[in-house]
Amino acid sequence: MQVLVADDDPISAMILEGVLTNLGYSVVVANDGEDAWEKLRQCDCRIVVSDWEMPRMDGLELCRKIRSRDVGSYVYVILLTSRTGSHNLVEGLRAGADDFVTKPFDSAELRVRMFVGERIVSMESRDLVIFTLAKLAESRDPETGSHLERVREYVRVLGERLSTHERYGSEIDPDFIRMMYLTSPLHDIGKVGIPDDVLLKPGRLTKDEMNCMKLHTVIGGKTLDAALRAHPSASYLKVARDIAWTHHERYDGTGYPNGLAGEDIPLCGRIMAVADVYDALTTKRVYKDAMPHHEAKEILLAGCGTQFDPAVIDAFEQGEMEFIRIKEMMEDQGESTEPEPNAVDSPNVLTN
Amino acid sequence: MSTPAIDVNPATEADPVIEFDELMDRCLGNLDLMERAIEAFIGQFPNDLANVGRAIEVGSKAEIAAIAHRMKGSASNIGATAIASELKRLELAANGNKLRDAAHRYEALRGEWSRLLHAIG
Numbered sequence: 001m002q003v004l005v006a007d008d009d010p011i012s013a014m015i016l017e018g019v020l021t022n023l024g025y026s027v028v029v030a031n032d033g034e035d036a037w038e039k040l041r042q043c044d045c046r047i048v049v050s051d052w053e054m055p056r057m058d059g060l061e062l063c064r065k066i067r068s069r070d071v072g073s074y075v076y077v078i079l080l081t082s083r084t085g086s087h088n089l090v091e092g093l094r095a096g097a098d099d100f101v102t103k104p105f106d107s108a109e110l111r112v113r114m115f116v117g118e119r120i121v122s123m124e125s126r127d128l129v130i131f132t133l134a135k136l137a138e139s140r141d142p143e144t145g146s147h148l149e150r151v152r153e154y155v156r157v158l159g160e161r162l163s164t165h166e167r168y169g170s171e172i173d174p175d176f177i178r179m180m181y182l183t184s185p186l187h188d189i190g191k192v193g194i195p196d197d198v199l200l201k202p203g204r205l206t207k208d209e210m211n212c213m214k215l216h217t218v219i220g221g222k223t224l225d226a227a228l229r230a231h232p233s234a235s236y237l238k239v240a241r242d243i244a245w246t247h248h249e250r251y252d253g254t255g256y257p258n259g260l261a262g263e264d265i266p267l268c269g270r271i272m273a274v275a276d277v278y279d280a281l282t283t284k285r286v287y288k289d290a291m292p293h294h295e296a297k298e299i300l301l302a303g304c305g306t307q308f309d310p311a312v313i314d315a316f317e318q319g320e321m322e323f324i325r326i327k328e329m330m331e332d333q334g335e336s337t338e339p340e341p342n343a344v345d346s347p348n349v350l351t352n
Numbered sequence: 353m354s355t356p357a358i359d360v361n362p363a364t365e366a367d368p369v370i371e372f373d374e375l376m377d378r379c380l381g382n383l384d385l386m387e388r389a390i391e392a393f394i395g396q397f398p399n400d401l402a403n404v405g406r407a408i409e410v411g412s413k414a415e416i417a418a419i420a421h422r423m424k425g426s427a428s429n430i431g432a433t434a435i436a437s438e439l440k441r442l443e444l445a446a447n448g449n450k451l452r453d454a455a456h457r458y459e460a461l462r463g464e465w466s467r468l469l470h471a472i473g
Contacts, residue, residue, distance in 0.1 A: 011392050011426035015378060018385035053421060104428040104436075107378050 004045035006036035033057025052081040067096035076117035134185035148185040154275035161315035183240035190220025221245025247272035371431035416446035
């Protein structure tokens with residue numbers, strides 16, 4: 001991540017630059033507020049560490065300029081100061097500073113305050129990336145409506161139930177559940193790479209078309225993997241990639257794209273599989289009507305240990321009432337829950 | 353702006369001219385960075401000192417305070433705490449319109465500078 005250091009004292013700037021470089025940041029140095037403002041518009045610095053008192057333009061004025069003008073994305077500002085007293089704190093915050101570090105700075109303190117800044121700016125990037133990609137996925141998904149919203153709720157229920165499971169309790173914490181909730185709408189992002197004549201075909205797919213459709217897991221997985229390799233610290237991309245790549249794997253190893261089995265399938269993929277299939281079964285599609293809950297449940301239970309992880313099916317049964325409530329609350333308009341003869345298809349076909 | 357507490361006790365010969373442990377911590381143990389910072393400080397200080405002297409001669413309190421403030425940042429960051437304390441007194445004197453006091457602080461600062469040069473050989 002690029003960081004801008006603004007300090008009119010070249011020795012302080014040199015030490016700051018050295019320390020921040022040691023901490024893994026790419027550092028741009030400015031020798032006063034005006035220089036900082038110019039450089040900020042030329043580079044992609046998401047965090048600014050600025051001295052308070054500088055000639056030409058001080059740190060407060062720099063903050064005000066950053067906040068009053070659009071510089072593309074949120075810039076986190078840490079002010080360096082030897083000033084004390086709450087009125088100075090108020091003045092700094094009012095100008096737009098996010099945090100303060102006392103001069104002379106303590107490197108351990110600076111390090112943790114930089115982490116806070118990184119967390120804030122990465123949250124903005126994360127939410128923007130997920131929102132954009134989810135919208136892109138939605139635009140290519142024939143199963144629109146509230147599919148993505150329902151699935152993320154099902155995922156949350158399954159995660160919460162599994163967090164009390166003796167085998168998965170240590171693996172699933174609130175962060176894991178939140179990350180799955182955020183990234184589950186990206187599970188079918190790879191469908192953007194599937195041709196219209198296959199993706200939008202109203203009837204049953206041929207074998208070749210099915211094979212083509214199956215590639216959406218690889219396309220989505222590889223796309224998110226490329227993003228993850230470029231930004232290894234973005235942990236949400238790892239969860240998103242694993243979900244996209246593995247949500248059609250089967251517990252017995254007969255799924256796709258890689259035929260992974262059991263716990264070789266990432267837990268997020270095993271959770272997503274149950275949520276996605278349940279939603280596919282209980283909602284109307286162009287080629288079938290919606291199935292009532294009890295029938296969908298029977299199909300899920302029949303797939304326990306073959307298609308689905310038994311622990312996730314346990315979690316589904318424990319959270320069954322919540323599934324029903326979510327389904328009813330977020331039902332698409334015109335959705336029929338009455339089954340029609342011959343409307344049942346295999347779950348893999350239903351979810352493509 | 354609240355006024356920071358002033359260290360009224362001047363440094364003694366026994367006080368370290370540079371707090372190396374503090375500088376080492378600040379530089380995360382990076383010896384190369386430490387060396388470069390000290391060299392830059394020693395290279396820049398005489399020029400800054402001369403500029404303060406000239407500002408005192410012409411009675412430019414704002415200039416004295418501005419230079420002293422910047423020098424104080426350098427000195428405190430490299431762990432030259434005695435010099436940083438003298439610079440803080442000089443800045444306060446200038447900000448308080450006490451030119452005569454500033455001149456005294458300037459002499460004390462020159463003394464601390466000589467002590468630092470003598471100590472590091």
